[in-house]
Amino acid sequence: xxxxxxxxxxxxxxxxxxxxxxxxxxxxxxxxxxxxxxxxxxxxxxxxxxxxxxxxxxxxxxxxxxxxxxxxxxxxxxxxxxxxxxxxxxxxxxxxxxxxxxxxxxxxxxxxxxxxxxxxxxxxxxxxxxxxxxxxxxxx
Numbered sequence: 001x002x003x004x005x006x007x008x009x010x011x012x013x014x015x016x017x018x019x020x021x022x023x024x025x026x027x028x029x030x031x032x033x034x035x036x037x038x039x040x041x042x043x044x045x046x047x048x049x050x051x052x053x054x055x056x057x058x059x060x061x062x063x064x065x066x067x068x069x070x071x072x073x074x075x076x077x078x079x080x081x082x083x084x085x086x087x088x089x090x091x092x093x094x095x096x097x098x099x100x101x102x103x104x105x106x107x108x109x110x111x112x113x114x115x116x117x118x119x120x121x122x123x124x125x126x127x128x129x130x131x132x133x134x135x136x137x138x139x140x
Contacts, residue, residue: 017056018082020089066078112129
């Protein structure tokens with residue numbers, strides 16, 4: 001997505017597990033200043049951060065527990081951590097869908113969780129796309 005059509009919000013957390021950050025910044029991006037109330041932005045990001053605070057720590061503990069016997073089980077002990085990460089991503093997408101229906105679709109915006117490649121790693125970022133309304137040209 002080009003810079004003119006959307007905004008990508010990268011995580012700023014100290015823990016990244018399977019590309020998913022444990023925190024996103026609550027500061028409103030400058031490009032959204034005149035389009036969105038800061039309270040609405042903070043509310044949405046706070047909901048995501050709250051969900052991540054609960055799930056990422058549990059996923060991290062499961063990951064650490066799975067690392068110890070990993071060599072003996074050919075990596076199968078990491079499977080629960082990977083599955084928990086998928087569940088967390090699904091929960092984030094559900095929160096974003098509800099928020100899109102609640103407010104953002106009416107403001108011609110759409111939030112989504114997307115994977116972006118940064119350097120040699122892949123991270124999950126929040127993306128805000130601006131929906132353009134179809135222009136109807138015709139007689140009145």
